[in-house]
Amino acid sequence: MASTRFFSATLVVAPLRFWRLLLALIRFRFVVCDFQVYLYGGHVTSWKNDHAEELLFLSSKDKFKQFGSLGTLDQHGFARNRVWTIDDSPPPFLTNTLNRSFVDLILKPSEDDIKIWPHSFEFRLRVALGPGGDLMLTSRIRNTNIDGKPFSFTFAYHTYFCVEVRVEGLETLDYLDNLQKKERFTEQGDALTFESEVDKVYLRTPTKIAILDHEKKRTFVLRKDGLPDAVVWNPWDKKAKAISDFGDDEYQHMLCVEAAAIEKPITLKPGEEWKGRLELSTVPSSYCSGQLDPRKVLLGS
Ligand SMILES: O=P(O)(O)OC[C@H]1O[C@@H](O)[C@H](O)[C@@H](O)[C@@H]1O
Numbered sequence: 001m002a003s004t005r006f007f008s009a010t011l012v013v014a015p016l017r018f019w020r021l022l023l024a025l026i027r028f029r030f031v032v033c034d035f036q037v038y039l040y041g042g043h044v045t046s047w048k049n050d051h052a053e054e055l056l057f058l059s060s061k062d063k064f065k066q067f068g069s070l071g072t073l074d075q076h077g078f079a080r081n082r083v084w085t086i087d088d089s090p091p092p093f094l095t096n097t098l099n100r101s102f103v104d105l106i107l108k109p110s111e112d113d114i115k116i117w118p119h120s121f122e123f124r125l126r127v128a129l130g131p132g133g134d135l136m137l138t139s140r141i142r143n144t145n146i147d148g149k150p151f152s153f154t155f156a157y158h159t160y161f162c163v164e165v166r167v168e169g170l171e172t173l174d175y176l177d178n179l180q181k182k183e184r185f186t187e188q189g190d191a192l193t194f195e196s197e198v199d200k201v202y203l204r205t206p207t208k209i210a211i212l213d214h215e216k217k218r219t220f221v222l223r224k225d226g227l228p229d230a231v232v233w234n235p236w237d238k239k240a241k242a243i244s245d246f247g248d249d250e251y252q253h254m255l256c257v258e259a260a261a262i263e264k265p266i267t268l269k270p271g272e273e274w275k276g277r278l279e280l281s282t283v284p285s286s287y288c289s290g291q292l293d294p295r296k297v298l299l300g301s
Pocket residue numbers: 012066067076156158178199200231233256258
């Protein structure tokens with residue numbers, strides 16, 4: 001069976017004029033940090049710290065639409081373009097849910113969905129806020145086919161961060177360059193900095209990746225589980241202008257880093273479930289000889 005870019009439970013750009021498209025909005029507050037989730041696409045459209053600063057990038061032009069397609073499926077699958085529902089009784093999580101605010105969403109295929117992807121599934125997404133303001137995303141995908149057939153998929157959390165950046169933790173790794181026919185290269189240098197369009201799938205990445213924001217002296221720390229790869233994407237100036245739902249200059253203030261499972265698609269037999277977890281937190285960046293010091297981020301707990 002061909003693998004698909006089917007599931008893309010996401011943190012994606014969302015419109016400011018959301019009220020028109022909004023089918024439901026859930027807002028959670030925990031201490032003074034909060035997040036927002038839309039039932040449309042299961043999108044997390046806001047994550048704020050205890051200073052009420054927005055940590056996710058949100059394009060002012062986004063229309064909740066995609067700009068590409070792959071075969072009969074949307075470029076990143078259809079899950080992001082469907083209305084999810086609240087899951088009132090999700091199967092238990094092994095992780096401790098004390099001291100957390102969370103919401104559980106579920107997506108099941110409609111008859112029309114089955115026409116374009118002939119499989120039955122349950123896709124559960126828990127979005128949780130930890131006591132320290134960390135944002136945790138847990139996806140669980142179960143094959144509920146009754147015809148005995150397995151299915152395969154690739155997966156990515158499309159997390160857009162509000163940053164002026166440098167990325168630590170991916171240097172020296174192999175990656176597939178989407179801008180060069182998915183050819184495989186090895187990253188050089190001691191960190192990633194950006195001066196042009198980038199669209200790379202880093203392979204077998206560490207469970208922890210740091211995104212350093214020079215401007216705000218803040219570091220995002222991504223911790224992931226079940227998601228071996230990491231996509232790094234910035235459209236830069238020319239592509240930004242060509243994307244209808246992206247502001248011309250917004251590429252300067254964002255970076256999309258996606259915890260993903262792409263190189264090796266996940267295959268589930270009927271009854272089997274896959275889990276992919278992403279935890280986002282921020283820490284103050286530290287300086288060492290004028291450089292942001294990745295060791296304090298990556299080697300810290
Ligand atoms: O805006 P989206 O749909 O989240 O996609 C952004 C980028 O996501 C990456 O995964 C792709 O490799 C890029 O090609 C793509 O442009």
